[in-house]
Amino acid sequence: MVKEIERAGLPVVHACSIVTISKTVGANRIVPTIAIPHPFGDPDLEKQKEIQLRKELVKKALRALMSPIEEQTVF
Amino acid sequence: MTVKAIHYLNQFFGGIGGEEKSGLKPALLQGSRGPGKLLERLFPDLEIVTTIVAGDNYLAQNTETAVKEILSVLTPCFEKEAAEMPQLFLAGPGFNAGRYGLACGAVCKAVQEHFDCLVLTSMFPDNPAVQEYRRDILIGLAGEDVTSMEESLRRMWGLATKLLQGKAILPDEDHYIPQGRRQNFFHSRTGAQRAVSMLLKKIAGEPYKTEYEMPVFDRVAPAPAIPDMSRVKLALVTSGGIVPRGNPDRIAAANAQKFGIYSLKGLLTLTPETHQTAHGGYDPTFAMEDPNRVLPLDMIRELEAEGDIGCLHELYYATVGNATSVANARNFGKAIAQELLAAGVQAVLLTST
Secondary structure (H helix, E strand, O other): OHHHHHHOOOOEEEEEOOHHHHHHHOOOEEEEOOOOOOOOOOOOOOHHHHHHHHHHHHHHHHHHHOOOOOOOEEO | OOEEEEEEEEOOOOOOOOHHHOOOOOEEEEOOOOHHHHHHHHOOOEEEEEEEEEOHHHHHHOHHHHHHHHHHHHHHHHOOOHHHOOOEEEEEEEEOOHHHHHHHHHHHHHHHHHOOOEEEEEEOOOOHHHHHHOOOOOEEEOOOOHHHHHHHHHHHHHHHHHHHOOOOOOHHHHOEOOOOOOOOOOOOOOHHHHHHHHHHHHHOOOOOOOOOOOOOOOOOOOOOOOOOHHHOEEEEEEOEOEEEOOOOOOOOOOOOOOOEEEEOOOOOOOOOOOEEEOOOOOOOHHHHHOHHHOOOHHHHHHHHHOOOOOEEEEEEEEOEOOOOOHHHHHHHHHHHHHHHHHOOOOEEEEEOO
């Protein structure tokens, strides 16, 4: 899906937990996340810390979209 | 015994003309043309009784209609006495020509479904039609361009004769593109022994051959970076299965056949009351407790309010990426991309579990 969206000309950041799959499939901007069942969170953290973690990850994804790249890049 | 065959060619190989004739509708010609003539010369056991020629653009732009027309003009060819009945349908070789390859693929697939004869084409492995059709039809290995014509035809005929004689074929020995089928057999050494010896060779830097090839995916060039996210419209897409409570589109927990389009209008966060996961491939506990853990709407809204994101597209797109076929995922991606472009979206965050 990432690739077809990018093929249409839209920059897309793939936030995922299994970076190797994302690389194999061919995503170009990859942001590694926390874990498969909770990519944008960590249930072991207290609520505020978890939210902060999520915000940082989203910001990282936004930065990835603003980064000029020539090849597959893991942020 | 002579094998009677029908041969599909594009306008160029059929000797009709170049690009200016690429709009040509399917035409039935008696006997062989172009590569067909060479085939007959190389293999006197083969007789091409009919050649069907069509323009590359005509096929590419009207595939469905064109295939129907071809099937209808071919029907009389298959209503003959047993002795006159064609046993073989050949297309190409299509080499690395995209439109021609796709035409060969579409025509072969349809002929195979409608008529009782052996169907075979030939292409270069990178031809886009290979990914599209390799599971449906048999594709012999061709070189990249016409300079490999004779070699490609020899392989095609070698494959055809083996199959007509009812012999077993293997991709490596018979030079065709693997169709993704498995064939069981007894090996003298166990899997563990073979794996260890492969590993030892790998450590020693010696060549070894894997027993399970990883699929090769094509690449897309990275889209240009967004200069400033605070000025663009961002969309959210997920393969993590986050759907409105109750899964209104009944997206399957595995091997999804569709994606859903859902509103985010007025929503500041996702809660267990409003959303859930439909994904059957991971422990859903955490996503059910807080769906923002898979689709981080709460923080997206916060960053939107803080001015880091221009605005969020009011719809999001969701499917379940659990044993979902690459073909389905590709189609979902294509369809979603069109929706996004139409909505004026400029950047996408796609989350996966």
